[in-house]
Amino acid sequence: MAVSGVNGGDGKKPAGSRQAAAVSHVSGKVARHPAPERGVPVSRSRPVSYIGGIQPVMDHMLYAHAILDEFEARYNGRGGAFRYDGQGWYGTDYDKLWIKSEGTVGRNGRFGDGDHEILYDRAVSRYFDVQTGVRLDIDNGPVRPWGAVGIQGLALYFFDLEATAYFSDRGAAGRLQGSYDILLTNRLILQPQAELNFYSGADRARGVGRGFSEFDTGLRLRYEWFRKLAPYIGITYSGQAGQAADIARRQNSVVRDVVVTFGLRAWF
Template sequence: MTVCRYQKLTGRAFMVTLLSVASPVSVLAAEGHTGHQGASPPIERSEQSPSMSHSQHGSSKAGHGSMQHGDMDHSQMDHGGMQHGDMDQSSGRPMQSNTHGARDVNGVAQPSFIPALTDADRAAAFPAIQGHTVHDKKPYAFLLFDQLEYQNADEGSALAWELGGWWGGDIDRVWLRSEGERTNGITEEAEVHVLWGHAVGPWWELVGGVRQDFKPGSPQTWAAVGLQGMALYGLEVEATAYLGEGGQTAARLEAEYDVLLTNRLVLQPVAELNFHGKDDSSRGIGSGLSEAEAGLRLRYEIAREFAPYVGVSWGRSYGQTADFTREEGEENESARFVAGVRMWF
């Protein structure tokens, strides 16, 4: 019992001693905080009892923002750091001065330690980086051998080709087309197109230029104009009209489509129709629909740039063209087995 009473008495005495020491320390701390404001001298306190009540102590916050107006000596306050002309429109109170006088786009004063942004700062933040400019005006080139194949024809073995390529940018390009056939070492058909292409949409392009026929018959030059591009679901289409020597006119419509059986195995159906405005017996061409060709080729892309293929090709002559073909002792319809390679650069 004696020990317990001694511990209780000792604890009470310790609390009384701690409170008696803490009261003057709180007063001194408040005075020291007020004196820490370099622009304002310490406020003289009126004579009070040595100890402050807890209600009075709680009303004194850091910076004394909650002190009553009567407790301040305004004659000793430093008002030089405040510009009375700068008023906060929302509260009607004066705003704190700004050493640099900088304001943002809304007219709000900015802190003095943030300098105004200059053109030199923007240039330093966004320098011109060499080698990272836009490349839309740089010309590129592409060459595709869509068909380079052996054909098993009735007259013997034949070598046929069809190629296309371009040079230029995204909007304007120079196009090159060529197709032909050699049978038993003799060139039966050969032609070359040189066209200027201008994009008229994301998938379509107007073309115009020259077509030169070397065979059959004597060479002939055509003016060419047309439209090429991609129709629905990846169907590639070329429609071209021609105006030749002697008032001869012609038109050609071509279409092809790639069916992806796997990522590397592709089935390609193709079709071509040729029309002429009038008969040309020297070249064995009749008016109207003169020829139609269709083919089906299955290729395997060993690489995207190189793909061997096999397939079949079918062709037929119509109208007066078929009559010219029969007069020369040839069939107006034929089917051939083909094997070749498709490659591009």
């Protein structure tokens, strides 16, 4: 998953007057690079401009990043399905426009589990961002709009973590997602992953139950042949729980499923 945080040091000035952090004339903030030593020429090959011989603050430049975490086929003895899950952002180190989208094409050829979010993202610490915006459930079922607020970042021991709360006139919902990369070698990576969904009320038209409603877990082994493009294989266990499982049984739908997956993970 792509995580951004506040770049830079711990705010302490280096020892020595010639190494003191320079103050930018552009923004008035403390620059994240010390002033150059007297008598040491500044490289003319650097693609940045200087004002008064002082390097400007670099944390307001615009960047773009996108990652496709899941782009996979899922198969077992009952048939196959296709799933994607991706997100991307555009902005500075502190403020970003963040877009997320996921969905599944089931065995019947219908698009389901469609979740699409547009969020404003603000870095609040070195490892975590706060996000707020809207979520739209758009697929073959009824469209459901939600407001959204949550956090995303790296938890202790470098777990990728997303925790988001949603609210609408139908009630509230919550989602908790996490994954962890286990480096078997520099290129061979094992990734356990889990997603849990909760709702304050049932929505039978979308197969949602009150309380703990849905889960999607997986274990994927990828090989980063190229850093930006990695094929993978794995196994996933997903389905409904509680009231949502009862709704699925009445609709003659699969309640829980174990499938083999194979796909591609890409970023740019």
